[in-house]
Amino acid sequence: MEEILRIKYSAELSEACLLPFYDKSKDFQYINFKLNNCNCSWEEVITFVNIGLHNEFYTNVQSVPNPFCMCVLVNKYNQLPSTYIPGDLEVIDHRFNSSNLLLRHVAREAFEVMCRAAEEQGYHLEAISTFRSYTYQNEVYYRKMTPEISLDVYQKERDRVSARAGHSEHQTGLAVDINDLEKTFEDTPEGRWLAKNAYRYGYILRYPKGEEPITGYDYEPWHFRYLGLEMAEAVSQSNLTYDEFYVRYLSYTKPTLINN
Ligand SMILES: [Zn+2]
Structure with a gap:
């Protein structure tokens, strides 16, 4: 199940990457964050990971x-x-x-x-x-x-x-x-x-x-x-x-x- 979601999210992320603050080096963290916070939009996911919120x-x-x-x-x-x-x-x-x-x-x-x-x-x-x-x-x-x-x-x-x-x-x-x-x-x-x-x-x-x-x-x-x-x-x-x-x-x- 997680693998299917990862593939889906990866495809979605390739569209979200047009956001100017998207950072390609963080793809792995974006997808993991989305798996744990599926209600967040991609804009939020990218924002939160860039802040550092995927870490304590x-x-x-x-x-x-x-x-x-x-x-x-x-x-x-x-x-x-x-x-x-x-x-x-x-x-x-x-x-x-x-x-x-x-x-x-x-x-x-x-x-x-x-x-x-x-x-x-x-x-x-x-x-x-x-x-x-x-x-x-x-x-x-x-x-x-x-x-x-x-x-x-x-x-x-x-x-x-x-x-x-x-x-x-x-x-x-x-x-x-x-x-x-x-x-x-x-x-x-x-x-x-x-x-x-x-x-x-x-x-x-x-x-x-x-x-x-x-x-x-x-x-x-x-x-x-x-x-x-x-x-x-x-x-x-x-x-x-x-x-x-x-x-x-x-x-x-x-x-x-x-x-x-
Ligand atoms: Zn103060």
């Missing part, structure tokens, strides 16, 4: 080739160098900053523009977590570890809500947690305003509801990622997670086009 999270990890690129993809398969600290970090205006938090220059400017626009409409936005170094992220990840818990059990729970060092978007200096780290934030006036408007200022909601199988994270209505106006609008309109958007539209583009 934190396996087959690649080093990010372009840490400083505005469109850099950091997730459980793509790791930043431990030494990476962006060179253009700046302190956010204290009116919108819970302490002395830093973002990269363009992300800081856009964040302040967004905060001012929100303020004019009666909403107060405040950064509560932004850039985190590799070392600090390591502390954050292991902060809840106790001697009674095994590492396996700890990782299983912790991975849903916190990134392992090198895998946090916060290390890019392009991500910001806003106001409140509770799911109820989505139902606050500020949470609703952000969900609707952030893309107008170059930010996207990075970990949407129901997308944990793809992003690897539980829903985070407070975590926004700077991508620039054009890209944020395109991602927002696509209704895809950034992981999907990246492999469909950016990963096969010549690096000269995606480097800033």
Whole structure:
């Protein structure tokens, strides 16, 4: 039975290979993934395998080739160098900053523009977590570890809500947690305003509801990622997670086009 399906899928795949993000070297993985997820369309199969989802999270990890690129993809398969600290970090205006938090220059400017626009409409936005170094992220990840818990059990729970060092978007200096780290934030006036408007200022909601199988994270209505106006609008309109958007539209583009 499996052999018959393999032949059928192989024929179907030869039509799907017209998709620009199809990668011939992954045919075997595409077909295996389809065998285990027959309800997925070929477009989804190719997208998910290209993200790396045919492997467990934190396996087959690649080093990010372009840490400083505005469109850099950091997730459980793509790791930043431990030494990476962006060179253009700046302190956010204290009116919108819970302490002395830093973002990269363009992300800081856009964040302040967004905060001012929100303020004019009666909403107060405040950064509560932004850039985190590799070392600090390591502390954050292991902060809840106790001697009674095994590492396996700890990782299983912790991975849903916190990134392992090198895998946090916060290390890019392009991500910001806003106001409140509770799911109820989505139902606050500020949470609703952000969900609707952030893309107008170059930010996207990075970990949407129901997308944990793809992003690897539980829903985070407070975590926004700077991508620039054009890209944020395109991602927002696509209704895809950034992981999907990246492999469909950016990963096969010549690096000269995606480097800033
Ligand atoms: Zn965050």
